[in-house]
Amino acid sequence: MRFQAPRGTEDILPGQSERWVWLEAAFRRVCALYNYREIRTPTFEDTNLFVRLGEGTDVVSKEMYTFTDRGGRSVSLKPEGTAPAIRAYLEHSLGGPGQITKLFYITPAFRYDRPQKGRLRESHQTGVEFIGSDSADADAEVIELTARFYKELGMRSITVNLNSLGESECRARFRDALLEFARPALVDMPTEFRERSERNPLRILDSKDPALQQAMLDAPVIGDFLEQESKTHFETLLERLQTLGVAYEIEPRLVRGLDYYTKTVFEVQSEALGAQSQLCGGGRYDGLVMECGGPDTPAVGVGMGIERALVALENERAEQPASLNAFAVCVTENRNEFARILSDLRDKGVRVESDPDYRSAKSQFRQADKSGAPFAIVIGDEELTNGQATMKNLRESTEAKVALDALADLLLE
Structure with missing residues (x-):
């Protein structure tokens, strides 16, 4: 079940x-x-x-x-x-x-x-x-x-x-006046509602009944009793x-x-x-x-x-922040270095996700699109050699090479 x-x-x-x-x-x-x-x-x-x-x-x-x-x-x-x-x-x-x-x-x-x-x-x-x-x-x-x-x-x-x-004193006078005004309209209301209105006439003003709302348009207002x-x-x-x-x-x-x-x-x-x-x-x-x-x-x-x-x-349709700052795409066999870079980013407060199964780059980019992250960061052999990452803006379809030591600050802007 x-x-x-x-x-x-x-x-x-x-x-x-x-x-x-x-x-x-x-x-x-x-x-x-x-x-x-x-x-x-x-x-x-x-x-x-x-x-x-x-x-x-x-x-x-x-x-x-x-x-x-x-x-x-x-x-x-x-x-x-x-x-x-x-x-x-x-x-x-x-x-x-x-x-x-x-x-x-x-x-x-x-x-x-x-x-x-x-x-x-x-x-x-x-x-x-x-x-x-x-x-x-x-x-x-x-x-x-x-x-x-x-x-x-x-x-x-x-x-x-x-x-x-x-x-309380002016509310009591207002309640009496409101109930007196409403009594003719309350005759056609359910018994339970009439009884509740007798106990607390202010509830009449909360009613969603169209006929009662219409009948109360000219009812007294509490401002006159303050x-x-x-x-x-x-x-x-x-x-x-x-x-x-x-x-x-x-x-x-x-x-x-x-x-x-x-x-x-x-x-x-x-x-x-x-x-x-x-x-x-x-x-x-x-x-x-x-x-x-x-x-x-x-x-x-x-x-x-x-x-x-x-x-x-x-x-x-108010804009709300993404839960991720970036999705990391791994295109290198040096996965220890890839893992270290992600750990460093997280130490600096960057919310980053990656594919633990290291599927194809195409599959990883699909995951990046679905993740809701505004950026994908690509780490490959070339990037590791140059101490860089490729930072792709997934919303504007632009990309740039970024130094690894500057990456966290850019992602958190």
Whole structure:
């Protein structure tokens, strides 16, 4: 019997994994610019960690992978990275009152949903958490970091959408007004959706039902309910983003799929993803640390889907670095010297491949073309005599003789 990967998961194969390594390395570089430090949390957590933070949301009520372990404990595969990071922050006392803690993670996330391209049941996220500041500058830093990361990957067509959800008091007034407006339209919706909307009216704005979307076009917007502190915070954020050169659009109906957000919420959209254009989402969650049993501590963060980013890059046809610098073609019987040259190149950081079976030159060049390497380096008796290699540009079909001691620098340019 032959087995297949479970529905909604995928194997990341050679030829694909190099793109993942490249993306993750870019994310680590960007995080280092802002002094974020890596945290790695378990794949599963106590189910209550997620239930208390998102009860009534689709993520918690429909999409979590939850099971009872052999000790009778309810555990869930983590559907996102923020709650586990905050749990670890508290458990290990990574910060305290007045202290700033900056964390980043690269993690799998699990949601039982209908699989589609870039949205799998096992997906992967990068994310950052800025814990300990209620300043709009912290929000601006997280948003700028996010935009910088996508630019680092070579994305061109991204848009940052912003909104403010305010504090709990103004959100409560907005929810009441929204639900009152929506009630006539909810009559024709499924019972489960109506009940969920009663518990959390913000979910109405997340609905993909065309008739409900149409009915809600003139619904109240939360901007009309914001208290002065949230207005000032949002205005300061917008001013800071303008100063930083981060382009944005205000989206007054933007909400997030988990209930712990306060004040700032944002998403980054990519035209390259078509109708399902969301690349990532984040925002401020000033009550989350307290919800997890800690002191009143402000925080802001973002989670970014890796698969979504790779799909966008593929659709944009953005150039991504080759996994190899060169493929070495051996046309000499002095294979010890050939092996030594390759070892020297690797000592200098050159990623080089060759044919261990020393097949014909024609066969080796075919392998070079398939390898994706930008260059082939040819080592023959003539080259060894002259201390040279023939360096062939496989993309431009040009070649030149190069001194062996200069070869590594040229390949790494």
